[in-house]
Amino acid sequence: MARELKLMFCVAAAAFSLASCADAGRQKHDIHPFVQKLMTDTSCVEYKILQGYSEKDRMGSIAIVGEYLEAIRLADFFAVSDDFDNIDASFRADGIPDFAGERFEVLLDDANKPYKGYVDAGNNLFLRELMIRNAVSMLDSTCYGNAYDAVSSDAKNPAKALVFSSVSYSPEVIADMDTLLKFKGIDIPVMYLPVSSVRHVFDSIKDISSVGVIADLDVAASGVYGELFRNFSMKSGYLAPVRNVIFSPEGDGPADKLKEFIRMYADAGYREPLDAIIIDDVLLASGIDTMYSALREMISANSEEGALYASVIAPDFRFIDPAKCVADDLFRELRSDNSMALRIAYPQFEFFLTVFSPEFMMQNGSSDVSDKIKYGRAYDSGDNTVKMVRLSRRHVGKNEMAVLDSLAPNIKINF
Numbered sequence: 001m002a003r004e005l006k007l008m009f010c011v012a013a014a015a016f017s018l019a020s021c022a023d024a025g026r027q028k029h030d031i032h033p034f035v036q037k038l039m040t041d042t043s044c045v046e047y048k049i050l051q052g053y054s055e056k057d058r059m060g061s062i063a064i065v066g067e068y069l070e071a072i073r074l075a076d077f078f079a080v081s082d083d084f085d086n087i088d089a090s091f092r093a094d095g096i097p098d099f100a101g102e103r104f105e106v107l108l109d110d111a112n113k114p115y116k117g118y119v120d121a122g123n124n125l126f127l128r129e130l131m132i133r134n135a136v137s138m139l140d141s142t143c144y145g146n147a148y149d150a151v152s153s154d155a156k157n158p159a160k161a162l163v164f165s166s167v168s169y170s171p172e173v174i175a176d177m178d179t180l181l182k183f184k185g186i187d188i189p190v191m192y193l194p195v196s197s198v199r200h201v202f203d204s205i206k207d208i209s210s211v212g213v214i215a216d217l218d219v220a221a222s223g224v225y226g227e228l229f230r231n232f233s234m235k236s237g238y239l240a241p242v243r244n245v246i247f248s249p250e251g252d253g254p255a256d257k258l259k260e261f262i263r264m265y266a267d268a269g270y271r272e273p274l275d276a277i278i279i280d281d282v283l284l285a286s287g288i289d290t291m292y293s294a295l296r297e298m299i300s301a302n303s304e305e306g307a308l309y310a311s312v313i314a315p316d317f318r319f320i321d322p323a324k325c326v327a328d329d330l331f332r333e334l335r336s337d338n339s340m341a342l343r344i345a346y347p348q349f350e351f352f353l354t355v356f357s358p359e360f361m362m363q364n365g366s367s368d369v370s371d372k373i374k375y376g377r378a379y380d381s382g383d384n385t386v387k388m389v390r391l392s393r394r395h396v397g398k399n400e401m402a403v404l405d406s407l408a409p410n411i412k413i414n415f
Contacts (some may be wrong), residue, residue: 032129032132032172032379033380034128034133038132038180045384049136049139050136055186055187055188060161061105062099062102062104062161063104064106064163065135065165068110069403072404072407073283073286075106076407077327079097079099079349082174098345101340102362103157106352107138107352108354109354110352110354112130115169115170119170119218123377124170125379126375126379128176131164132177132180134354139162140158141157142155160188161330162191164191164192165258168194169194174192191330193322196328197325198278200320209314210270210273211244211278212265212274212278214266214280215281216248216280229244245265247261247264254288255291255294256293257291259294262312264403271313286321288319307316349413351391351413352388353390353391354388355395360383
């Protein structure tokens with residue numbers, strides 16, 4: 001189950017000694033100072049949210065939390081995902097959305113995007129803190145009416161499940177959230193795309209030869225996939241970790257990136273057939289059909305190069321879309337907990353947005369926040385520099401609406 005995975009795979013990055021809970025002797029890991037504060041500081045807003053949270057409300061929402069574009073694409077996938085029979089939960093599409101009747105609340109972290117900026121600035125600790133703050137805000141029953149409100153008073157649904165759309169740059173958040181929620185006694189599904197993607201590989205492929213990952217170089221440096229493959233290999237009985245090769249191919253689109261990845265794999269001297277390629281980027285993964293077409297073109301070429309490429313692709317090769325993997329994991333988890341809404345209705349979506357607080361803007365004396373200031377914010381300073389508000393027409397211009405329509409064609413966005 002996904003919750004078991006959350007406990008078993010506390011993902012480590014090189015700078016932190018995070019441990020797998022499956023290890024016989026559990027090692028200590030560095031708890032983020034903000035997590036420590038939420039455990040004991042009764043004056044902290046997030047402490048009060050966690051203290052007042054009840055997981056017994058089956059009518060609660062499913063919260064998707066992450067960077068603006070990634071969260072939108074993930075929400076759109078959930079809107080039409082249909083891998084299961086809604087009656088008996090068997091793995092069989094039935095023409096009804098798997099999450100029929102569910103309420104989704106989607107936090108588009110616009111103020112803090114892109115997360116990669118924090119990695120480039122060496123400010124991973126602040127990135128971890130903002131991701132924790134965002135997640136806790138979705139467990140609240142209120143949000144801010146607008147950025148100028150002193151207190152949050154607009155009603156919203158507390159989340160009964162959390163889905164992180166963006167953790168690859170900062171996998172320590174998995175351990176942060178696990179530590180925090182366990183301490184507070186909050187037992188709800190918390191889903192992470194890399195965990196679901198790697199789990200899907202081991203659940204669906206027997207005798208794995210090699211698995212590729214298309215990801216940003218900073219994602220590779222975070223160590224998230226290396227640690228997950230080590231842990232899942234051990235759990236699945238492999239004598240050595242399953243080979244996983246991460247490349248960050250150049251290219252203008254899915255087809256170009258795929259072709260470059262295969263070339264990089266072959267040129268590096270790897271000859272083990274690839275059983276799968278995980279697409280870490282959920283936006284890029286929306287072009288998987290294009291990738292399949294490009295792959296067929298590569299391996300069918302009547303040339304020595306085409307023969308080489310064909311030799312490193314397993315007969316049952318597949319691309320792994322993290323959106324599909326996390327949707328399937330969440331469905332199973334909610335069904336096993338008997339916590340699905342089970343209403344005969346299309347999934348409903350409400351969007352929220354992070355905006356900089358006026359106080360923070362005034363302190364910086366500008367209507368814009370420079371990258372230096374944004375990515376240089378100090379962690380655990382006690383200041384929450386952003387507020388969560390309900391997305392409304394005043395936040396969305398013509399260009400923004402075009403982006404929403406493009407990435408979420410299956411969701412009707414009402415203001």
